[in-house]
Amino acid sequence: MQNPVFSCRPGCAACCIAPSISSPIPGMPHGKAAGVACVQLSEQGLCMIFGRSERPACCSGLQASAEMCGENKEQAIQWLNALEFATCP
Numbered sequence: 001m002q003n004p005v006f007s008c009r010p011g012c013a014a015c016c017i018a019p020s021i022s023s024p025i026p027g028m029p030h031g032k033a034a035g036v037a038c039v040q041l042s043e044q045g046l047c048m049i050f051g052r053s054e055r056p057a058c059c060s061g062l063q064a065s066a067e068m069c070g071e072n073k074e075q076a077i078q079w080l081n082a083l084e085f086a087t088c089p
Contacts, residue, residue: 006063006064006065006066008064009064010044010046011045011046012045012069012076013041013045013073014069014073014076014077014080015059015062015064016037016040016045016059017035017036017041017077018034018076018080018081018084019083020032020033020084020088021038021059023058025039025040025059026039026040026054027039028040035081040055067079
């Protein structure tokens with residue numbers, strides 16, 4: 001039996017805040033530090049460059065999953081923080 005498709009929770013934005021991004025982002029030419037909200041994140045917690053060519057490949061390639069997103073934004077932040085810590089140089 002296949003796992004059902006997991007959808008992003010609108011307004012969560014944990015993946016736009018918790019991880020560091022080394023790729024240039026419009027408005028953030030040097031990427032962003034972990035724990036810093038992306039400048040392309042709207043007040044509603046939505047990516048303002050979603051689906052556009054300016055969106056970094058690392059963002060486009062990240063897919064929501066039950067493991068990463070957990071039950072709520074706080075769980076998603078915790079999981080992403082742990083991943084950030086485990087992969088930092």
